[in-house]
Amino acid sequence: MISLARVGKTFKTRRGGHVQALDDVTISIRPGEFVAIVGASGCGKSTLLRMVAGLVLPDIGHLTLDGKLVTGATKGTAMVFQSPTLLPWMNVERNVAFPLSLSGGDGPEARERARVLLHSAGLAGFEHRMPRELSGGMQQRVAICRGLVQQPRILLMDEPFGALDALTREEMSLSLLALWQANPMAVLFVTHSISEAVLLADRVVVMSPRPGRVAEIVEVNLPRPRSFDQEASAEFHRCSKLIRDRIYGGAAHAH
Amino acid sequence: MLTNAADWGRRNLPVIVSTLTFLLGWELLCRGFGIRPFLLPSPSAIWTAVVPVWPNIAMHTVTTLRTVLLGLAASIAISLPLAMLIASSRTMSAAIYPLLVLTQSVPKVALAPILLVALGANEFSRVIITFLVAFFPLVVSSVAGLLAAPPELIELGRSCRATRVQELLRIRLPYALPFVFGGLRVAAALCVVGAVVAEFVGADSGLGYLIQTSMAFFRTPVAFGAVVILAIMGIALFQLVEVIERLLVPWSSNLDSNSNDNN
Known part of the structure; x- marks a missing residue:
């Protein structure tokens, strides 16, 4: 459905220098798939997300949605941010x-x-x-509903639970999975948490920083519906270890 | 109702006590040292001087109030679109802001007599002077407010393919309202200053005019009475802005923290 082919993006800094945010990124996301992106700060996760939303356009490579080149904000994508950013003058229903x-x-x-x-x-x-x-936590639920109301084909989530406490976070993860199961859509989910990524996703994209590259794509072969019991399984540990090694292992190799 | 009144009394008790103490001290100072009324009239002397001529003073008050309100209306009508223009793009901001700062670095008191000659000694030029004194803080705080919307929300708008007008009117402007009202309070107080400056320079009625003519005949108590009325006018406008803010912007964090303090 969405495919990024050898995509790169360089930003100009205020001092006139250049920062390469993304380099040679190739990913494709299938309809209804849950994909998590994990990586250290500065690995271009957010840039990648904004690119899929059509808010940032690639310098090199191709980003296509259903085979069509993305050239701006597209119908069919919706964003959820780290902070709920609800409109304070509207009630919950009107915010959604x-x-x-x-x-x-x-x-x-x-x-x-x-x-x-x-x-x-x-x-x-x-x-x-x-x-x-x-x-x-409730505000973030409202923000997720505000994303879902657009009936997106892909929901883009930028560390949506990053500002919540650990317990609320776990509760929200399961709610998100339930909402995803009830709404036919793909999810692209940026997070810092390896266990969160493994629990939620079908595939975890591990990114390495400076410039942002895909270091590894890990398939998570855990049955659904997922639950926290699976954190004790061998597959969970295999995936977590693989991701952790890739993040701390340093050298990134291209796919 | 009764508990409301009791609440109000308890909340405002400190300011009531301090005001009464101030007036009493003033009165005692004047009487104790036998200060002559044309130098510093006591509160009671002001009262006895003002009460017999109150219809006259009321007329002057209405004149000044009209200039103040028209000046405030002009400030709002011009500042808000100007702020939107400045907030809309970096180029606009770079083009307009320096001109605004220029108008602020010119002392309006010095400009007032020149403007009155150019525009004539009429209500219009007094409103223009009032506007010039008052509008700047309103523009500055409105611009700050328009730029204060969280970037995520702007991105949300963009990802929903909102037009620039929608972004401005549906996201930025409501976000700016608490800031606008902050600027409006300052502008309301400055409008009183502006109107009096204009009346000093060229008017045949108004409290500023009354102060000048009274002092020409050393009728100091009447002049002081006019000053007190101006102060009350300033406070009343300030309060009025706050009441309107409470009605229009109930989500303002500024008001929120106030009400928490009171509890």
């Missing part, structure tokens, strides 16, 4: 429907879709609360 209202689809149908999503995210009864009345 906000992306639809930007394209003029702010009718009762949109409200209904928002309500259904909030219900499935465990936020029934909170539709008319204001964002500041909600806990951090």
Whole structure:
């Protein structure tokens, strides 16, 4: 569905220098697949995510969606950020429907879709609360609903649980898997946490920094539905070790 | 209602006590040292001087208030679009900001007599002077507000293919409102200053005019009365802006922390 072929991106710094954020990245994401990206800071994870969203365009290589070259923000992608960034002047329901209202689809149908999503995210009864009345985890659930309401074919998540405490994080991981199972879409999930990546993803893309390159792509052969019990399995350990070795092993080789 | 009144009383008790103490000290100072009223009138002397001529003073107050409100309206009407223009692009900002700073480095008090000659001694030129004194902080804080929207939200807008107008009106402008109101409070206070400056230079009514003509005849208590009314006007406008902010921007963190302090 989405494919990046030998993609590269260089940014100009303010002092006139150049920073190579991505170099020779080749990944393809199948419909409905859950892909996690793991890597140290500065390995271009966020750039990669923004590129798939059409917010950043590659300098070299090709980024295609269903065979068509991506040249700008595309319909069919939705973003979820590390902080919930809800609009403080709108209640929860209207926050979820906000992306639809930007394209003029702010009718009762949109409200209904928002309500259904909030219900499935465990936020029934909170539709008319204001964002500041909600806990951090609940706000992030709202932000995920705001992504899902656009019925994306691929949901792009930039360390969405990075600002949450460890317990909320685990709870949110399982909720996300349930939402993903209920909504037919692919997920591209950037994280710093190796165990989070292995628990969630079908494939984990390990990236090495400066310049951002794909160091390894690890297939996770754990059955679904996933649960935390699987963290004790041999496959979980195999994947975690492989990823960890690649991140700390230094030398990156191209695929 | 009763608990509300009691609450209000308890909250404002410190300021009530300090104000009364100040007035009492002032009164005692004047009486104790026998200071002559045309140098420094006591509060009671101001009161007895103002009360007999109150219809006259009310007329001057209305004149000044009109200039202040028109000046404030002009400040809002011009500052907000200007702020949007500045926030819209780096080029616009680079082109407009230096001109704004230039208008601020010119002392408006010095400009007032020149403007009055150029535009005539009428309400229009007084409103222009009021505007010039008051608008700058409103522009600056509005620009800061328009640029304060979280970058993620702007990206969200972009990824939803929002137009630039949508980005400005649906995301940036609501985000800027608490900042706009911050600037508006300062502007409201400055409008009173601006109106009085304009009336000093060229007017045939208004509290600024009243102060000047009173002092020409050493009627100091009346002039002091006008000053007190100007102070009350400034406080009332400040409060009015705050009330409107509470109604329009209930999510403002600024107001939030205030209400927490009160609890």
